[in-house]
Structure formats: structure tokens, C-alpha cells
Amino acid sequence: MSRMLRASALMAAGTMVSRVTGFVRTMVLAYAIGTRALGDSYNAAYAIPYSILDLLLLGVLSSVVVPMIVRAQQQDPDGGRAYEQRLLTVATVALTVVAVLAVLAAPLLIDLYTDWAPGSRKYEVGVMLARFILPQLAFFGIGAVAGAILNTRDRFGAPMWAPVINNLVVICVFVMYALVSQGRDNIDAVTTADLALLGLGTTAGIVAQAAVLIVALRRAGFSFVPRFDLRNARLGEMGKAGVWTIGYVVVTQLGFMLTTNLSSSAGDQVSGHGISPYTLAFQLFQLPYGVVGVSVITAMLPRMSRAVGEGRLADVREEFGSSVRLICALMVPVSLLLMVLGPAITVPIYGHGANSVADAVYIGNVLQVYGLALVPFAVFQLLLRVFYSFGDTRTPVYVGAGTTAVNAGLMVVFYLVLPARYAVMGLALAYAIAYGLGALLAWMLAARRVGGLDGWTVGMAMTRMYLASLPTAVLALAAVWGVTEAFGGLRFVSSLIVLAVGGGLGLVLYLGVAHRMRIPEVNSIVGMVARRVGR
Numbered sequence: 001m002s003r004m005l006r007a008s009a010l011m012a013a014g015t016m017v018s019r020v021t022g023f024v025r026t027m028v029l030a031y032a033i034g035t036r037a038l039g040d041s042y043n044a045a046y047a048i049p050y051s052i053l054d055l056l057l058l059g060v061l062s063s064v065v066v067p068m069i070v071r072a073q074q075q076d077p078d079g080g081r082a083y084e085q086r087l088l089t090v091a092t093v094a095l096t097v098v099a100v101l102a103v104l105a106a107p108l109l110i111d112l113y114t115d116w117a118p119g120s121r122k123y124e125v126g127v128m129l130a131r132f133i134l135p136q137l138a139f140f141g142i143g144a145v146a147g148a149i150l151n152t153r154d155r156f157g158a159p160m161w162a163p164v165i166n167n168l169v170v171i172c173v174f175v176m177y178a179l180v181s182q183g184r185d186n187i188d189a190v191t192t193a194d195l196a197l198l199g200l201g202t203t204a205g206i207v208a209q210a211a212v213l214i215v216a217l218r219r220a221g222f223s224f225v226p227r228f229d230l231r232n233a234r235l236g237e238m239g240k241a242g243v244w245t246i247g248y249v250v251v252t253q254l255g256f257m258l259t260t261n262l263s264s265s266a267g268d269q270v271s272g273h274g275i276s277p278y279t280l281a282f283q284l285f286q287l288p289y290g291v292v293g294v295s296v297i298t299a300m301l302p303r304m305s306r307a308v309g310e311g312r313l314a315d316v317r318e319e320f321g322s323s324v325r326l327i328c329a330l331m332v333p334v335s336l337l338l339m340v341l342g343p344a345i346t347v348p349i350y351g352h353g354a355n356s357v358a359d360a361v362y363i364g365n366v367l368q369v370y371g372l373a374l375v376p377f378a379v380f381q382l383l384l385r386v387f388y389s390f391g392d393t394r395t396p397v398y399v400g401a402g403t404t405a406v407n408a409g410l411m412v413v414f415y416l417v418l419p420a421r422y423a424v425m426g427l428a429l430a431y432a433i434a435y436g437l438g439a440l441l442a443w444m445l446a447a448r449r450v451g452g453l454d455g456w457t458v459g460m461a462m463t464r465m466y467l468a469s470l471p472t473a474v475l476a477l478a479a480v481w482g483v484t485e486a487f488g489g490l491r492f493v494s495s496l497i498v499l500a501v502g503g504g505l506g507l508v509l510y511l512g513v514a515h516r517m518r519i520p521e522v523n524s525i526v527g528m529v530a531r532r533v534g535r
Contacts, residue, residue: 018160019287021167026280027349028174033198034185034354035276035363040267041122041187042198043279044260045129048109049137051256052102053144054249069152070305081222084149088142088224095141102137106130113257114275115265121187125195132199136206143210146217152302158216166209173201178353185354247397255404255411259427262415266423272359278424280350281366285374288334293378296323297385304389316389316450324382325461329521331375332465333472333510337503338371340476344498347490357491362421369425373432375462376439383442386450395445403438407431461519468514468522475509476502 033039069084102109107127110116116123147159177197183190217224260275267274300323307315338345343364351360380403387395407430414426447453479502487494514522 016291018163018167019291021164021171022283022287023349025167025171025174026283027352028171028178030280030350030355030360031353032174032178032181032184034272035274035280035350035359036185036267036271036354037122037187038125038183038185038190039276039354040264040274041125042129043275044110044114044126044264045133045199046202047256047260047275047279048113048130049102049134049140051113051253052098052137053141054253069149070302071309084222085224088145088149091145092138092142095138098141099135099137102134103131106134109134113260113264115261115268125187125190128192128195129199132196133202136203139203139206139210143206143213146210146213149222150213150217150220153220155216155220158213162209162212162216165212166205169205169208170202173197173204177201247401251397251401251404255408258408258411262411263424263427266415266420269420272356273362273421273424277359277363277366278427281346281363281370281424281428284345284349284363284367285338285370288331288338288374289378289381292330293327293381296327297382300382301385301389304385308389308391313450316386317453320382320386320446320450321454321458324379324458325521327378327382328375328462328465329514329519331378332462333469333507335371335374336469336473337476337506338374339368340473340480341498341502342366342368342371343490344480344495344502347495348492348499351492361490366425366428369428369432372429373435376432376436380435380439380442383439383446386446386453390449392449395449396442399438399442399445402441403434406437407434410434461521464517464519465514465522468517468519469510471513472506472510475506478502479506 029042030039033042069087107118110123110126110130111118114123114126116126143162147162150159177194178184181190181194181197183194214224259278263275263278265274267276300319304316304319307313307319343361346364346367347357347360349360350363351357384396384399387393410430410433411427414430415423418426443453443455447455476498479498483494483498483501484490490498511522
């Protein structure tokens with residue numbers, strides 16, 4: 001537990017700074033271009049390269065590449081050095097080709113991911129922005145492979161801190177856009193030069209991020225020598241293992257395409273209620289998981305892979321149990337706070353410039369619904385890593401396909417039943433229900449694989465965490481009611497007061513109650529923080 005806490009704390013610190021700068025980034029974005037027509041076009045174009053990377057690389061990295069690198073380091077005479085060089089060579093060449101093809105196919109991609117009619121202004125602007133943004137595919141992918149190699153060497157800092165550089169570059173770009181743009185948030189007045197600044201500036205941030213990771217890799221003793229002897233790259237082995245992961249990603253991306261099409265259609269019916277509020281609320285929803293969950297998973301997966309390779313299933317169960325309890329110790333209270341404080345969080349962040357307070361409140365309403373999904377989503381992601389540590393990429397496809405199918409069906413139902421102004425909130429509710437069911441199915445299958453996951457212990461621990469969180473939820477509700485009554489609604493200052501009382505004091509209250517209830521994971525976190533402060 002202590003080793004996991006130290007590794008997770010290092011990564012969480014970098015991720016926290018990354019997410020804070022990411023907050024500033026989205027604040028400046030909303031200020032500069034808003035969440036209406038131009039904001040929708042930008043967010044649609046921005047989402048496409050990440051969807052392609054998920055399809056081609058990111059899912060395979062966590063499920064296949066990391067365990068294979070660990071195996072090469074353990075079994076190859078050179079400690080896996082040549083294998084790592086071949087892997088980076090293949091990634092560089094392949095992703096450069098993909099980036100060129102994606103730029104050429106930008107109109108088709110925008111057509112796939114949105115419901116906009118070809119020839120409409122939203123469509124044309126989206127295509128132009130996509131052509132400027134899609135070249136980042138090559139740089140982001142190369143950086144991701146470099147980060148995976150660093151993680152297998154227990155160098156967790158750079159992969160978590162590199163996104164900070166990306167955010168700082170893009171923040172400067174958005175500020176420059178707000179100062180020099182002729183069109184600002186008016187999609188009909190925006191010029192090609194304006195769009196080039198937005199798109200190429202976004203790509204420049206990813207280039208800087210990749211450069212930081214490459215430098216860190218060199219400092220870790222890795223010397224990159226291009227290797228094209230692909231017979232020794234184990235691509236066949238990777239393909240056999242990765243085909244199921246790619247299948248899983250294909251299924252999830254089909255669900256994401258349905259989401260963007262439904263949300264873009266809702267945005268055409270009610271301005272400011274489309275892709276942008278969905279995207280911005282989803283980014284905030286991912287923040288707690290990104291800070292805590294990703295950090296724990298990144299430290300957990302290599303150790304679980306080694307334990308599986310050595311036949312230590314008891315260690316796999318222990319690693320998973322401690323990980324899920326550690327994550328939920330913070331996810332549980334935060335999920336309740338998101339459900340209560342959603343608009344109070346989004347108004348100070350997004351209620352400026354081209355974005356109205358009403359637009360920001362709607363983003364907060366979507367975030368409130370997403371709060372329901374936080375714990376199920378985090379547990380679901382942890383469970384997938386159990387299968388990946390065994391080299392099993394088939395089971396996650398089946399589980400993911402079922403989860404996505406339920407999500408897609410519910411999204412269509414909610415979209416048809418709810419008024420357009422509530423459609424995006426319905427999409428978030430479908431997501432929460434689907435991942436709750438998906439986590440339940442994945443738990444049963446993973447428990448069968450490792451001979452039990454000690455569900456009773458985990459369930460009792462989570463129950464105590466929810467009980468410890470109830471006073472925090474009550475305090476947050478009281479803060480929202482009292483400040484709203486006193487100020488006549490949520491504005492910048494009143495939202496900050498709500499966050500300070502309901503969020504700040506609420507979390508302190510949770511830590512105090514959980515400490516008194518002797519919840520071990522919370523005590524470990526409090527003790528680690530106290531020791532660091534004492535120093």
C-alpha cells in the first residue's frame with residue numbers, strides 16, 4: 001500500500017497540475033469561442049484525433065504493449081532495449097502515415113462524427129479545423145509510446161507532467177486568439193487565419209508534449225536507434241493479443257460517434273446545448289478519475305503483470321483490492337459533490353466572455369448527472385486491467401460491447417423521449433447506467449478468473465465510505481441553498497462561496513469523519529499528507 005501511495009502520489013501531483021492548467025485551458029477556450037456554433041465545430045474537430053488514437057494505439061498500450069514491454073525486459077538478453085526501439089520505430093512510421101491520411105479524409109471524418117449537413121457553416125469550419133488539428137496524431141502517438149516505456153521503467157513523473165506543457169502552449173494560443181481574432185465566437189465572421197491559429201496552436205501543444213517525453217526517455221538511458229527488422233518486433237504476437245482490444249475500442253468508438261451525432265443534433269435545435277457542453281462536462285467528470293484513478297492504474301498494471309507472469313494470483317487479488325479501495329476512498333465523496341455542486345463548479349470556469357452564465361449552468365447540470373457514473377466508471381476501468389494483466393484482451397471486448405450496446409440503446413431512448421434542451425443530460429444518464437451494469441458484469445468475470453476478488457470486503461469498505469460522505473453531501477446542499485437564497489442565484493462570487501463551503505470544507509469534513517471511522521485508505525492518505533507537511 002505504501003509503495004503504491006508513493007508512486008500514485010507522484011503521478012497524482014503531476015496530473016493535478018495538468019488538470020488545473022487544463023481547467024485554465026478550457027476557461028480560456030470558453031471565453032474565446034464559447035459553447036455555441038464555433039465551440040461545437042472546434043470540439044468536434046478536437047475529438048476526432050483522440051478517437052483515432054484510441055482506435056489505433058491508446059487501448060492497445062495499456063492492455064498489450066505495457067505487458068509485452070515488461071516481458072521483453074524480463075526475458076530478452078538486452079533487457080528489452082532492442083524491442084523498445086523497434087516499437088518506437090513502428091509507431092513513428094505508422095502514425096505519420098495515419099496522420100497524413102486523416103488530414104486528407106477530414107470531410108469524411110466530420111461527416112461521421114456529427115449530424116451537420118455538408119456545406120453548412122458548422123461543417124465547413126469543422127473540416128478546416130480538423131485539417132489543422134489532425135497532424136497531432138503522429139506526435140501524440142509517439143509521445144504515448146515513449147510514456148509507456150518510461151512507465152515500465154518506473155519513471156512515472158514525465159508522462160504525468162508533460163501535458164502541463166501542452167496546456168500552457170494552448171492557453172497562450174487561446175489568449176492570442178481572443179486578442180487578435182476578427183471573428184471571436186461568431187462562426188460566420190471567423191477567418192481562415194483565425195482557424196489556423198486555433199488549429200495549429202492546438203497541434204503545437206501536442207508537439208511540445210511529445211518533445212518533453214522524448215527528452216525524458218533519453219535521460220532515462222534510452223537511446224533511440226531506428227530499427228526496421230520487424231520480424232523481431234513481435235507484431236504477430238501483438239496483433240493476436242491486440243485484435244480484441246482494437247475490437248473493444250471499435251465498439252466504444254461507435255458509441256462515441258453516436259454520442260457526437262446525437263449531441264450535435266441537439267445543439268442545432270437548442271443553441272448551446274450540443275457537443276460543447278457534453279465535451280466540457282465530460283472533461284470535468286474525468287478529472288477525479290484522471291488525477292487518482294489513472295495514477296493508481298498506471299502504477300498497478302506493471303506489478304499485476306509481473307505477478308501474473310510469476311503465478312502469484314494472491315498478489316493480483318491483493319493489488320486489485322487495495323487499488324479499488326484506494327480509488328473509491330476519494331471517488332465516493334467527489335461523486336456526491338459533483339451531483340450537488342455541478343453548476344457551482346462550471347459557472348466560475350465557463351461563465352465568461354463568449355459564454356453566458358446560463359450556458360455554464362447547463363454544463364453544470366450535465367456534470368451533475370455524470371457524477372452518478374464516477375464510481376462505476378473507475379471500478380470498471382480497474383477491472384479491465386485485471387484481464388489485461390493476464391494478457392486476456394478478449395473478455396474486455398465482450399464486456400465493453402455489452403456496456404456500449406446498453407449505453408447506445410439508452411441514449412437513443414432518452415434522446416427521443418426528452419426535450420432537446422435536456423438531451424445531453426440524457427446522454428450522461430445513459431452513460432452512468434451502462435457503466436454501472438458493465439462494472440457488475442466485469443466484476444463477476446474477473447472474480448472467476450483470479451479465484452475471487454473479496455467482494456464482501458470491498459463492498460463493506462465502500463459502504464463505510466458512502467456513510468462517511470453523507471455529512472459532506474448535506475453540507476454541500478445547505479451551501480447551495482443558502483448562497484442561492486442570499487445572492488438570488490449562482491454567479492462568479494456566489495459560486496466560489498458555495499465551492500469553498502460545500503467543496504472545501506465538505507472534503508475536510510469527509511476526511512475527518514472517515515478518519516474517525518478508521519477507514520484505512522483515508523488514514524493512509526491523511527498520514528502521507530501529514531508527513532509531507534511536517535517535513
